[in-house]
Structure formats: structure tokens, C-alpha cells
Amino acid sequence: MAVLERARTHRTPSAQSIGLTLALTATVVWSGNFVIARALHDTVPPVQTAFWRWIIALLAVAPLALPQVRAQWPAIRRHLGFLTTAALLGVTLFNTLIYEAGQSTSATNMAMIAAASPMMIALFDLIGGRRSEGREKLGGRRVAGMVLALLGVLTLVGKGSPAAVLHLDFATGDLWMLAATVAFAGYSALLRRRPQEIGGLAFLFMTFAPGAAMLLPAYAVSLGVQGGFALTAGTVGPLLYIGVLSSAVAYFTWNKAIALVGAARAGVVYYLQPVCVALLSLAVLGEGVGLTQVVCMALIVAGVALGSVRRQTPEAADGRT
Secondary structure (H helix, E strand, C coil), X not given: CHHHHHHHHCCCHHHHHHHHHHXXXXXXXXXXXXXXXXXXXXXXXXXXXXXXXXXXXXHHHHHHHHXXXXXXXXXXHHCHHHHHHHHHHHXXXXXXXXXXXXXXXXXXXXHHHHCCHHHHHHHHHHHHHCCCCCCCCCHHHHHHHHHHHHHHHHHHHCCCCHHHHHHCCCCHHHHHHHHHHHHHHHHHHHHHHCCCCXXXXXXXXXXXXXXXXXXXXXXXXXXXXXXXXXXXXXXXXHHHXXXXXXXXXXXXXHHHHHHHHCHHHHHHHHHHHHHHHHHHHHHHHCCCCCHHHHHHHHHHHHHHHHHHCCCCCHHHHCCCC
């Protein structure tokens, strides 16, 4: 047990690099959610968007996940409570709230509010860590990086003035997005205590399935009240993106990133979300990027770099785990 604890505490530099790369991959892929949330807001109801996302995700992971689920079923049964809680936060609530937010607020506001995730993740991780010995400390360098990145985010949203954010007229969608941010932070912090005997693919399947099942009643109500939606390239394409890439791929890489570098450090990388949204808007919508945006992106990247670098311990420097 002592060897295992030391291995978890002193992660190798290669594991750090892989973990941060995986966190960045998930962040980039998830950036498309904000564009899709706005693109589908008048064609597919939010609950139906979320429900079909997870059905597609289940179909995508099932061929590889089901053998692992069968092999690890005794462990899965022992941890059904944990899996259900993770499914509720990360599957049922998080993305449904994002799509609901997209009905009445802009992608810029959603990206800004999502930038609060790293702060909340670090806070939840710190509170939850007090109950266990391997608590992940923030440290001055990581806090400084988080503050620097947050300053860049606020300046980006405030069009050159961080204080301008205080004068934004928050729409109902902003409140939905705030709730989504809390759900995501809780999910990310919860992953710290993920049972090690449950493999990554089995974990995905056993959160996607109950998460979709918990959406079923709301989906039925939406279908009865709002009706269905037309199957066109403009609806099927985005659903396939969020079902395969934003769900199966991004959730796997995010979960693996947290296992490698911890929730708080992976959360700092999540600050790149507004930068990714801006670049995606440039590529897809043709929106220009001005000097203010470039400066803000530099602040965010610098903050992420500062907060993500792990100070080497003597044992780590010697290659000992």
C-alpha cells in the first residue's frame, strides 16, 4: 500500500505530459458543445439533444466496453451507488444543462461561466480530499496560474476590461450554465475516488447507461409536449459529433487525464475552453480575432502553463516512485 501511495503521489514526468495532453484533447473537443448548443437551439429540444447524445455514445462504446463490463461485474455491483452519482452529475445533468443554457444565452457567456470550472473543481477536490490521506494540495504556483488564467478569461469576455464582466446582463441561460458548471466540477472531483478495479471503458458504459436512463422520463415529456425533430444533415451531424467525439472520446480522455494528473491540475487546462471557442468561431463562423483576444489568449495559456507544471520532488527527480 505504501508503494502504491508513493506511486500516486510522485507521478512520472511522462505521465504528467500524457495526462495534460489528454485533458487538452477533451477540452478542445468539448468546445464544440457551445457551438452545437446554439446551432440546435431552434431545431432540437435540449433534453432530446442530451438523450440522443448518450444513446449514440452507448452504441459507440458498447462493442469494446461490454466484455469489460461482464468481466468486472462483481466490482460494478459493489460500486453501483458511486457509478449512479457520477452518471447523474456528468451525464444526466451536465450536458443537458448546457443545451438548456444554449436556448437563451450566447456561446461567449457560456464559455465565460464554464471558466469557473477549474476553481470549483479545485475546491470540491480539496473538500473531498480532506476525508482521505492522499489529498491533492493546490500550492502557490497552481493558484497563481488559476488567477492569471481567470484574469485572461474575464478580460476576453469583458472586451479588454475584466471589470466589465460585472456589468453583464445575465440571462436565464447563464444561470443554467452556472448549474452545469457546478455539476461538471462535482463530477470531475468525484473521479478522484473512482474504483480502480473498474476499467475505463466499463466505467464509461456504466455511467452512460444509467445517465441516459435517468433522462428517459424527461425525454418522454419533451417528446409529448414539444414533438420530435427532423432528421437532416443539420441535426444528425451535430448529434453524431457530440455522441461519438464529445462523449465516447472526450469523456474517456478526461477521465484518464484526471487519473494521471489529478482533478485540480486537469481543471486548470480547462481554462483553455474560451480560447478554443474563439478559434472554433474563427474557423467555422469566420469571426475575426483582434489584439485584445490575442493578449487574453496569451494570459490564459500562460496561466495554464504555470498552473500545470508540477514541481519535482527529490524522489521524482531521481526517478523513484
